[in-house]
Amino acid sequence: MLGDDEDVFDSVTWESPSAPYDVDNTVQPSGPGFKQSTAGTDDAQGPHDPKWEGYLITTVKDPVKELAETKDAYVSYLVLAKTNLPIFSTPNPSARRRFQDFVFLRDHLVKDFPACVVPALPDKHRLEYLTGDRFSPEFMERRRLDLHRFLERISRHPTLQRSTLVRAFFESTEWHVHMHQHLAHPPGPEPTPGIIDNISDTLLNAFARVRKPDERFLDMREGVDKFEDGLVLCERLWNRVRGRTNDGNPESGEDLTADYHDLAVAVQGLGFLESGITDPLNHFSNTLLEFSALMRHKTQTTTDPFLVHLHSLLTYSHANRAVLKLRDQKQLDFEELSDYLSGVTIERDRLSAIISGHAGSTGLGLSAYLKDKVDAIRGADDDRSRVEKMRKLDIKIKELQDAVTTAHETSDAFSDETLREQTVFQYTKEAEMKEMLGNLADGEIEFYQSAMEEWERIIPIIQRIRVDV
Structure with a gap:
């Protein structure tokens, strides 16, 4: 505040x-x-x-x-x-x-x-x-x-x-x-459309994986996974605790607040039958009602805010995970662009070798061989068409080189910023965990102190009960 x-x-x-x-x-x-x-x-x-x-x-x-x-x-x-x-x-x-x-x-x-x-x-x-x-x-x-x-x-x-x-x-x-x-x-x-926007989606698809992952970010992702697993487990357990304490459905058989309330009503009814100890039993019934109210109050003021904060912290961790995923995408863009540039350069060198009469020196593969056969059938295997194709490839290589340089700088800058973001996230996470667990502890302490006061007041009254056998 x-x-x-x-x-x-x-x-x-x-x-x-x-x-x-x-x-x-x-x-x-x-x-x-x-x-x-x-x-x-x-x-x-x-x-x-x-x-x-x-x-x-x-x-x-x-x-x-x-x-x-x-x-x-x-x-x-x-x-x-x-x-x-x-x-x-x-x-x-x-x-x-x-x-x-x-x-x-x-x-x-x-x-x-x-x-x-x-x-x-x-x-x-x-x-x-x-x-x-x-x-x-x-x-x-x-x-x-x-x-x-x-x-x-x-x-x-x-x-x-x-x-x-x-x-x-x-x-x-x-x-x-x-x-x-x-x-x-x-x-x-x-952002203006660039060379990366014109590449086929098969290059930058959702199933691609970073080939040279950075160990620092692998450790971060592992830490985020463990943190989220812990939050999910904690949320599941506390939801179960809340359901068994005060689920709002007395017929479920798991509502302790309702059980204590029913027990108080039963003790009060017993007091009407036992005329000699009616007053002590009424005091005991009131204590049970008060304890039931304390449990309901703890659920509303401590457990529910804790669960809400826990879920909010989980969504915050999801946002952190999204940044790590975006960093991987930046590195993937650089790797895919580099591979695309390498492929275009190899194609340009192959055409140059064919024109100069050294086609065998380029290590002609099956795909290149089939491509040449298709070009021959279409009549596009003459040197003039190859020179024109090389000119277009030279232009594309220049564009790709610029795009690769930009992608590399973007990936490095994004990685540096992600490292800073993880430090900020750790600070925020620690501060919120301290606040969240502190509020939970304060609520539990307040509940048990109030409960102890209630039971300590009723114990002397119960001890004074004398029943003739």
Whole structure:
């Protein structure tokens, strides 16, 4: 929250990167929400270590139903921030945004920063949209928490937090105008069709594999797999625990809260039969009812938020996996283009050898032999047609050489950025795991302390019961 004075990342030196903003590098960022390390220096940081320019602490609160009683009704949320980033015009920006504004922000961050792990938004296609219950306080509060977590992840990212779109999202009083301007004038040039777009899809298909995988990214992918497997297993177990504690269906036989409630009713009925111990049994019945209520309260305030956060962290990991997959695709583009260039070069050398009378020196293969026979049948095996074909191949080779160089530079740059993204993801994951498990532990401690107080109060009353035999 905005008032917290700790817990974003530990042992991180906040530095001004060579980013698309003019900042004074002599300014040392300071403020709540960050613990700055004084041990590290510029020389101590690796080339793939992320660098932060400052802090951005965000929160989403106060969901309000706008245009009530109309078909255009929607929910708006108050987004607040506290920052020392120089790109913001005020240290405490705020604005009201609807869910579609969050969707626009997320979609264009993905488009503008393809190498960044942009967190996913909560799914819009929920049952509440079909039943008409999307304006219920419970649903709006769940949605608020999901949106708060989305902005929190963006604010922890050293690149996304400095995006001009993020700044406008918090500051702009004419957000719709800014959205139209962003659509009309995107921050990066629109990609133009190149040689890679003209290559047959059989070269760049979904079943192709990277032939020279980088061990660093193989280890990352293995780590992501293990992390997601752990989250899925944890989510499955806690869903089972939740179902057996409070599944909302007393007839299932697995609802402990309902069982304790039924036991309380039975003890109360027993008290009416045993007139000598009616009062102690009523106290015991009330304790059972209170314990049942405590279990239900723990489910609503601790278990359910834990499961929601667990699922959200899983979707965030999926976004990280998508970046790793995109990096592999960049390397695959380079490898396939290199192979295509090699094939075209071999074909050009073969034609040159045939024209010069040294066809046997090129290692003629079966496919080339059949191609020559087909050309002979079509009457296209004369030197003039071969020279024209060589001229076209020379042009294609030049284009392919440029494309291979570009693909190699893109692959290397994407790999470097992916390494930084993994570090940022690890920071964010650790911070969220600490918060999530801390909230779970606090909820469990509160539940057992309250339960102990209730049972300690009833034990002396039970011990005073005397039954004549």
